[in-house]
Amino acid sequence: MFEAVIGLEVHLHLKTRTKMFCGCPADPFGAPPNAHVCPVCLGLPGALPVPNRKAVEYGLRLALALGAEVPDRLVFHRKNYFYPDLPKNYQISQYDLPLGRGGALPLEGRQVRIRRLHLEEDAGKSLHLEGRTLLDLNRAGSPLIELVTEPDLRTPEEARLFLQRIQALVQTLGISDASPEEGKLRADVNISLRRPGEPLGTKVEVKNLNSFKGVQRALEYEIRRQTELLRRGERVKQATLGFEEGSGKTYPMRTKEEEADYRYFPEPDLPPVPVPRAWLAEVRAGLPELPWAKEERYRALGIKEKDAEALAYAPALSRFLDQALSFGLASPQALANWLLVDLVGLLNERGLALEATRLTPLAFARLVALFERGEITSRVAKGLLPELLEGQDPEALVRARGLGVVADxxxxxxxxxxxxxxxxxxxxxxxxxxxxxxxxxxxxxxxxxxxxxxxxxxxxxxxxxxxxx
Ligand SMILES: [Zn+2]
CATH class of the missing domain: 1.10.10.410 (Arc Repressor Mutant, subunit A)
Structure with a gap:
């Protein structure tokens, strides 16, 4: 039997107000094509980049949360390659002095090691329409973090879970929406097979995956494909592949550039960015409670392991739960149950986000408390939830309709x-x-x-x- 060895490269769009090196709005989502461009992000001759302090700070937040080592100065490099939606013909990225090295993300009781994190600018978008190619450069120059893991993942499910954990982490840190459907979280995966204990096999890379499911399916396909090759005694060829969602298959993309092809050199228009330790300490002090710490806290409150985990990695739900807990009206496990089962079920059924409703954590805690004290049955409580979403008060509804438990x-x-x-x-x-x-x-x-x-x-x-x- 073969074992899969999987590593990920994750691109996260940072939610700064402006782009990485100019003052254009950084969120291209929904704007008309080429509305958010200027001489800097269009790559016009003589235009000079200025680093976005907020983007650096956001990057530091992630580096510190993951326990990465941050150098005392960041150096930006030019990564040279030609691509139609890359107007400068190079990308400003980082090379030998990146934002962070090392660190790890906890996953199912073990640590997935991080190799490096760096800041870079995004490219624009090519749209292929009826044989013509159109360019939209709104995204060009938007700030990105690239995060590269060590090949510590072993299964497609684990790779998907890792990405979902990263998504929850950066949302908790408030640095990225990390929504794959908006292209704000994209992943490349590399995968090789080996017999357990043997040296690493030849790896292939599957690029530009923009959904969690896509990552899992592309890896599943590659495991099947490579297993068959190896069983027949053939060799896996090193390759860069794309993934077609429709067929669920990977296909060869282009021959992979070697590092030397990129002719990295320090960006002459940008002096190194100093990272004083005092700044680092300030960023560290401002970090919110991280998901894995939240999970611990929920478990200490007596919330079941599985529920604690589900809530800790769902930033909107855990914010809501923390407020509901703060009133001390209902038990933590009862709140967790009603949140994860009944409320989430109802929201999914109606296609609503919790934040889009008028339900307050206090009204929710009071409803659960009414049930816990035996003053209403679970059926009545469930029946009231939809009205609570519209901002109604649970006690008032129970009184007005005589819904109190018949205990006579x-x-x-x-x-x-x-x-x-x-x-x-x-x-x-x-x-x-x-x-x-x-x-x-x-x-x-x-x-x-x-x-x-x-x-x-x-x-x-x-x-x-x-x-x-
Ligand atoms: Zn610009």
């Missing part, structure tokens, strides 16, 4: 007798030991109370009335 045993006992009299066959079945038939009677009582009785109480009263223990 005498009233319930009368209802139980009524239902038994109305459903003699089901009652007889229960008496003869077919306890399953109790569900029909229970359902009928619950209907008569509009779901407001506690099912465990009704079940006990039914059993008593029918004389079954």
């Amino acid at each position: 045993e005498e009233a319930l006992r009368r209802l139980v007798e009524e239902v038994i009299a109305a459903m003699p066959e089901a009652a007889e079945s229960v008496r003869q030991g077919k306890i399953k038939a109790l569900d029909a009677l229970l359902g009928q009582v619950m209907r008569k109370t509009q779901g407001q009785a506690r099912p465990d109480l009704v079940r006990r009263l039914l059993r008593e009335a029918l004389g079954v223990g």
Whole structure:
């Protein structure tokens, strides 16, 4: 059997207001073509780049969060290559003094090592229309971070999970939306196969993957393809591949440039950017709680492992949960359950984002508390959630509609007798030991109370009335 050895190169679009080296707006999403350009990002002769301090700071945030080593000065290099949407014919990137080296991301109990992180500018976009090629340079010069891992990943699922973790991390850090559908998170993967314990095999690179699913499928395809080659005794050829979503297959793209082809040299228009340790300390002090620390904290609060993990790596949900927790009204696990199952389920069903609703963490915590205190049933609580999304108050709804739990045993006992009299066959079945038939009677009582009785109480009263223990 073969083992896959996988490494990733991730490109993240930084959400600075302006581009990496000029004052044009950095978010090209939705703007008309070539609306956000100037002499610098068009690469006109004589135009001089100026580094974006915010982009450097955002980069430092990620480097520090991952535990990478940051040098005391950053040097920008020119990476020379010709491409139609690269107006200068070179990209300003980093080479031997990158933003960060080393560090790691925790994943399923182990550490995926980071080789390096660097800052660079994005290229524009070519649009191929009816045999013509059009250029949109809005994206040219937008700030990017490239993050390169060591080949520490072993399965396609792990590679997908790593990317989702990076996405959650940079969203938590507030430095990138990292939305693959907007091209703000793109990945190249490299993969080779070997028998466990043997030296690394020949690797191929699959470039420009822009969805989590695409990454996983491209790797799955390559594992199948390379396994077949190796089984037949053939060799895997080193190659740069593309991936076609439709067929789920990879295809050869171009011969890979060797590093020497890029003729890296220090960017003569940009002096090195000093990174004083005091700045670094300031950035470190401003880091928010990181997802893996959040996960620990949730577990310490008694939230189940799986739930703690799911919440810690979902920035919008964990922000909401933290506020809901702060009121001390409902237990952490109950809040987690209602958040992950009922609320997320409802939001998915309606295609809504939590932030787009009028539900406040306080109203949510109060609803869960009403249920936890036994004042409303779970059915009533679920039924109220859609109205809470519209900004309604849970207590007011319960009062106005008389939705409080029917806990009056005498009233319930009368209802139980009524239902038994109305459903003699089901009652007889229960008496003869077919306890399953109790569900029909229970359902009928619950209907008569509009779901407001506690099912465990009704079940006990039914059993008593029918004389079954
Ligand atoms: Zn510009």
